Amino acid sequence: AQSVTQLGSHVSVSEGALVLLRCNYSSSVPPYLFWYVQYPNQGLQLLLKYTSAATLVKGINGFEAEFKKSETSFHLTKPSAHMSDAAEYFCAVSERKTSYDKVIFGPGTSLSVIP
Amino acid sequence: NAGVTQNPKFQVLKTGQSMTLQCAQDMNHNSMYWYRQDPGMGLRLIYYSASEGTTDKGEVPNGYNVSRLNKREFSLRLESAAPSQTSVYFCASRRGGQGTGELFFGEGSRLTVL
Numbered sequence: 001a002q003s004v005t006q007l008g009s010h011v012s013v014s015e016g017a018l019v020l021l022r023c024n025y026s027s028s029v030p031p032y033l034f035w036y037v038q039y040p041n042q043g044l045q046l047l048l049k050y051t052s053a054a055t056l057v058k059g060i061n062g063f064e065a066e067f068k069k070s071e072t073s074f075h076l077t078k079p080s081a082h083m084s085d086a087a088e089y090f091c092a093v094s095e096r097k098t099s100y101d102k103v104i105f106g107p108g109t110s111l112s113v114i115p
Numbered sequence: 116n117a118g119v120t121q122n123p124k125f126q127v128l129k130t131g132q133s134m135t136l137q138c139a140q141d142m143n144h145n146s147m148y149w150y151r152q153d154p155g156m157g158l159r160l161i162y163y164s165a166s167e168g169t170t171d172k173g174e175v176p177n178g179y180n181v182s183r184l185n186k187r188e189f190s191l192r193l194e195s196a197a198p199s200q201t202s203v204y205f206c207a208s209r210r211g212g213q214g215t216g217e218l219f220f221g222e223g224s225r226l227t228v229l
Contacts, residue, residue: 009155031214032215034217036218043205043221043222043223044205044218044220046218049217051215092218095214101146101163101212101214102171103160103218105159106157107156107157
C-alpha cells in the first residue's frame, strides 16, 4: 500500500529565508504527487502537482517542487518566505495503476514564518 | 458556483447517536471523497467513490458507512458515534479517471462526540 511521509511536523523559518518542506512516498511505481496548503480554519487548496510531464513543477505563490525518482521524494521549496506563507502543508499521492482514484495524504507540516 | 458543499458545519452528538454528513458538488465530478482531519494525523481517507454507483474503503473506514446517492451527492453516516470519531470531516471531489486531477474541498464539518 502506498504511503506518504513528511519529515518535520513543524518548520520555522525567518521571513525572506528559504522554505524547504519534505515529502517522501513509498510506491513501487512512482505515483502522481500533489502539494496542498491549508490556511487556518479553511479547506485545502492545490499548490502544485506532478503528473510526469516535467520533474520540476512550479506552483502558485512562488512555490515549486522537484520529483526525484531515485530518492522517492517530492520536496516543496520557496526561495524567500513571506508572512502569508504560514499555514499547514500536505503532500498527497494517487497511484498510476489500479486504485488511481484513491488519494492519500501525508501527516502535514506546519510552517511558521518569523518576522 | 458553490463547488463542494457540506452540511452540517457543526454538530455535537452523544455517544451512540447516529448522524449523516451530507456532501454535494456542482462541478460534474466523477470522484468524491470523505476525509477526517485530526491534529498530527493529517487527512485520513475514510471512503471514496470513483464513480456513481461505486464506493471503496480508504484508510480508516471502521465505524462509517457511505452512500453515493447520485453523481452530485456523497453522504457519510455514523451509525453509533464514539468519542474517537470527534474530528473535522472534509468532503472532496475531482474529475477522476486518470489520477491526475485536483481535489476540490468543502469547508469542513466539525463533529464532537461526547
